[in-house]
Amino acid sequence: MQNQSDEAYMEFIPDASILHEMFEVMPYAVASAGKDLRVISLNGRMRSYLSEIGVAGEIEGRSLATAFPFMGSALETISLEMVEHCAPECREESFTDPRGDDVGIQLVSVPPARGDLRLLLIIPLQESKSASSRMELRDETSSREPDASGSDSKVQGAEAQQEELSVRASRLDSIELLAGGIAHDFNNLLTLILGSVSLAGALIQGNGKVEKILSNAEKAVMRAEELTRQLSSFARGGAPEICPTDLKELIEESVDFSLLGSRIKCESNLPDDLWAVSADKGQIGQVIGNLVINARQAMTDGGSLKVSSSNIRISGQEEPSLKEGRYVKTEVADSGHGISADIQEKIFDPYFTTKNCGSGLGLATVFSIIRRHRGIVKVDSRQGEGSVFSFYLPAAVVEKQKTVILPEKDGNSLQGRILVMDDEQEVSKICSIMLEKVGHEVVVCDNGATAVEIYKAALEQGARFDLVILDLTVPGGMGGMDALDRLRELDPDVKAIVSSGYCCDPVMSDPSAYGFKGVVPKPYDFKLIRKVVADVLQSALRV
Numbered sequence: 295m296q297n298q299s300d301e302a303y304m305e306f307i308p309d310a311s312i313l314h315e316m317f318e319v320m321p322y323a324v325a326s327a328g329k330d331l332r333v334i335s336l337n338g339r340m341r342s343y344l345s346e347i348g349v350a351g352e353i354e355g356r357s358l359a360t361a362f363p364f365m366g367s368a369l370e371t372i373s374l375e376m377v378e379h380c381a382p383e384c385r386e387e388s389f390t391d392p393r394g395d396d397v398g399i400q401l402v403s404v405p406p407a408r409g410d411l412r413l414l415l416i417i418p419l420q421e422s423k424s425a426s427s428r429m430e431l432r433d434e435t436s437s438r439e440p441d442a443s444g445s446d447s448k449v450q451g452a453e454a455q456q457e458e459l460s461v462r463a464s465r466l467d468s469i470e471l472l473a474g475g476i477a478h479d480f481n482n483l484l485t486l487i488l489g490s491v492s493l494a495g496a497l498i499q500g501n502g503k504v505e506k507i508l509s510n511a512e513k514a515v516m517r518a519e520e521l522t523r524q525l526s527s528f529a530r531g532g533a534p535e536i537c538p539t540d541l542k543e544l545i546e547e548s549v550d551f552s553l554l555g556s557r558i559k560c561e562s563n564l565p566d567d568l569w570a571v572s573a574d575k576g577q578i579g580q581v582i583g584n585l586v587i588n589a590r591q592a593m594t595d596g597g598s599l600k601v602s603s604s605n606i607r608i609s610g611q612e613e614p615s616l617k618e619g620r621y622v623k624t625e626v627a628d629s630g631h632g633i634s635a636d637i638q639e640k641i642f643d644p645y646f647t648t649k650n651c652g653s654g655l656g657l658a659t660v661f662s663i664i665r666r667h668r669g670i671v672k673v674d675s676r677q678g679e680g681s682v683f684s685f686y687l688p689a690a691v692v693e694k695q696k697t698v699i700l701p702e703k704d705g706n707s708l709q710g711r712i713l714v715m716d717d718e719q720e721v722s723k724i725c726s727i728m729l730e731k732v733g734h735e736v737v738v739c740d741n742g743a744t745a746v747e748i749y750k751a752a753l754e755q756g757a758r759f760d761l762v763i764l765d766l767t768v769p770g771g772m773g774g775m776d777a778l779d780r781l782r783e784l785d786p787d788v789k790a791i792v793s794s795g796y797c798c799d800p801v802m803s804d805p806s807a808y809g810f811k812g813v814v815p816k817p818y819d820f821k822l823i824r825k826v827v828a829d830v831l832q833s834a835l836r837v
Contacts, residue, residue, distance in 0.1 A: 323417040331358050331372065331413070343417065347392045358415075365389045368399055372413065484817035485795070488512065489724040492819035493731065512819070536667075538690035539573040541603060541622055542566075548579045549601055552586035557596035569605050569689040571622050577663045578687070584656040585626040585683050592630025592681065600627040605689070613686065615670045620689035627682040633675040641673065660685070708831040709733040710760030711752075715745040715777065716793070717768040721816075725763070728820050729827065742772030746780045753784060761830060763814065766794035766801055775801065778809055789830055793818070 323340035327333055333354050336344070344353070353361045358369050368387035385401040400416040495508045542564045553560060571578070589599055603624045608616050633641060642661040664671045664685050675681035712734050716722040722738040729736050737759075739745050745762065752759055762781065764774030772780075774792050781788045791812040792805050805813040812830045814823055 325353075325362075325415040327358055327413040327415065329412045332356060333358065333361050340417070349392070362415075364392055365399065368401075372401060485721050485724070488817040488819045489721075489728060489823075492821065493724070493728055495820070497731075536572050536574060538570040539575050539578065541571050541573070541578070541624070541687070542568045544575060544579055545582055545601060545603065545624065548582035549586055549599075552583045553590065553599070556590055558590060558593055558599050559597075560599045560601065563600070563602035565604070567605070568603055569620060569622050571687040572690040573667055573687055574663075578667070581660050581663050581685065582624075582626070584660050588656055588683075589626060589628035589630060589681070592628055592632075597629040599629075601625070602627075606686075608686075613670065616686060617668075621669070621686045622689055623684060623686050625682055625684045627680065629680045632677040632679050633673065633681055634677045638673060638675065642671075708828060708835075709735075710831055711735045711757065712737070712827070713745060713749060713752075713759045713762040714738045715740070715742060715763065715768075715774070716765040717741060717771065718765075721765075725823060728823055731820070732824055734827070740771075741768050742774065742777030742780070745777050746772075746784070749781055749788075750784055758785070759788075760834070761789045761791065761827065763791045763793055763827075764810075766792055775808065782809065789834055791826060791830060 323343045324337045325333055325340050326335050333356055336353055344350075347364075349362075349364075358365075358372075362369065366389055368389045371385055371387055386398065387401060388396055388398050391397050397417060400414075400418070402414040402416060403412065491508050491511045495505060495512075498504050498508070545564060546562070549560060549562070586599065586601075593599075601624070603622055606621050606623050607619070608621055609618050642657050660683075661671055664687070667687055669686045669688065671683065671685040673681060673683050709732075712729055714722050714725050714729070714736060716725065716738070717740050719740060722740065726736040726738050737748060739748055742764070745764065749759060749762065764777055766774040768774075774790075774794070778788070778790050781790065789811050790809065791814055792801055792808070792810040793814040793816060794802055795816040801808045801810070802813055802815060805811075811833065812826045814826050
């Protein structure tokens with residue numbers, strides 16, 4: 295017999311409609327199909343694409359073969375294992391559309407949700423740019439010819455470099471707000487899915503078959519989180535979590551992982567005395583991974599990759615875009631086909647790609663992350679001669695710190711009254727269910743003003759909350775920061791945790807600087823929310 299918590303949990307298992315809502319915010323053309331290989335739905339980008347190539351009429355309900363006859367042999371690769379047994383798989387195929395364009399497509403099997411959804415057809419379309427929307431850059435070749443003295447060309451080269459970086463930065467500005475909003479909404483949906491799946495794993499014991507299915511679902515959600523992490527790298531005001539980072543170890547790990555299964559020979563030159571850098575380990579790992587993957591895709595038949603790092607001191611006009619000081623320079627050089635001069639100025643643009651199945655976010659993400667680390671990234675390439683990508687990161691000032699070992703306590707056994715504020719009702723409810731599962735008493739609300747009223751009433755009744763969890767951003771209402779300010783006026787000892795899908799927000803990077811005792815980035819699962827709450831409650835006992 296199910297208890298009340300189990301019944302409440304069942305209400306919030308995500309159904310296919312939530313997944314379709316996700317597809318609408320994806321920057322790709324997406325069609326979904328069921329076990330019978332009939333079309334279930336199309337997102338807006340897919341409808342626009344079909345309209346552009348002259349495909350009209352009702353698509354939903356038709357078989358894939360009759361709905362998309364021009365895809366031909368690409369659809370013939372769909373196996374029974376993909377749709378009947380939901381074996382996790384992603385196949386990359388291509389077809390020629392009615393306009394004569396060669397188009398790449400990804401066929402992705404998905405775990406069963408409520409409904410019949412089994413298969414996704416994803417086309418990573420490249421947005422076309424009108425001539426009026428293009429921003430022209432100075433021709434870089436004009437600054438390569440030295441004049442008689444050489445001094446004028448150096449000045450012109452520095453000005454051209456500054457202008458190029460400025461234009462690239464402005465190109466990112468147009469999508470930063472949009473990217474941040476998409477990442478936030480997507481992470482809310484992922485929180486609901488991941489929270490439900492992880493809670494199901496906690497409720498089911500001894501059923502290995504079900505546990506394996508749930509584990510695969512969790513992995514799928516975490517793969518989806520990678521997309522939002524890339525989008526969040528563009529979010530306006532995002533701040534990396536800067537700390538001294540061993541770049542040598544990070545490079546070795548990232549390169550090895552990114553070259554798994556390839557025929558590429560890698561040579562590295564990473565000196566033992568390499569300075570630590572001021573960096574967000576996760577983001578710089580993503581930079582290295584993206585550069586290696588980019589090199590790997592340029593060497594489809596194998597080749598050689600050289601990765602090197604060196605300590606350098608910048609002074610004068612050596613690198614006009616960098617302040618004077620200590621830096622670590624890293625180069626990733628490949629023996630691929632190179633990059634033609636006419637597109638080099640575009641390769642860091644969001645959604646620009648020359649690959650059939652590319653997203654156009656890889657190098658744009660590299661540029662955005664390095665810029666936020668107060669460094670620069672450059673490329674030197676000639677067609678047929680390979681490419682060298684180099685980036686500079688500020689060296690860290692490392693201070694020796696004493697290690698303090700605190701006694702272990704069973705924080706998970708602590709129970710308390712918790713107020714949860716989140717503008718997404720489904721998210722606050724699944725959070726409530728997870729916390730109640732470990733014995734906490736939970737009250738939920740959907741905006742900061744209501745949270746302040748509830749907290750004030752509880753104080754007056756002598757039933758103080760031990761902890762509050764505040765959503766950072768509430769559209770059209772009071773968010774977590776303003777709510778915490780009001781709560782501290784009522785109770786200077788209030789304990790608060792911040793939560794948000796805007797994972798690059800400065801508050802999420804350094805919560806203690808804004809008065810929070812902990813942080814729960816979305817999406818979060820049962821283990822994470824339980825641990826962070828336990829740690830904050832436990833730390834309160836030490837005071």
